[in-house]
Amino acid sequence: MSVGFSAIRQAATSFNTNKLNKIIDNLKYDADELAKMGLIMEAMKAKWERQDAGFERNRAGLERIETREERRAAQKWRMVQQQERDGMHVPA
Numbered sequence: 001m002s003v004g005f006s007a008i009r010q011a012a013t014s015f016n017t018n019k020l021n022k023i024i025d026n027l028k029y030d031a032d033e034l035a036k037m038g039l040i041m042e043a044m045k046a047k048w049e050r051q052d053a054g055f056e057r058n059r060a061g062l063e064r065i066e067t068r069e070e071r072r073a074a075q076k077w078r079m080v081q082q083q084e085r086d087g088m089h090v091p092a
Helices: 002-085
Strands: none
Touching: none
16 A cells, blocks of 8 residues: 555656646746846837937037027127117118
């Protein structure tokens, strides 16, 4: 009778070991997939940061153009004011 119990215990242990090995394999696969997803997410974040930096450069460029135009308009206004004071008004 102890031989039968021993065989059953060995079969059960073997079954549990196989089941645990499958669980471990699944966990390893999941960990690998999560690592891949992490790399993809990091790459996407880096891409978004580069795009944001590009948008910021474009915005800064537009602000410089706007400032330059404002300075030109102010310079033109000052020139007209100076000419009016000097009696040499030139129509704008």
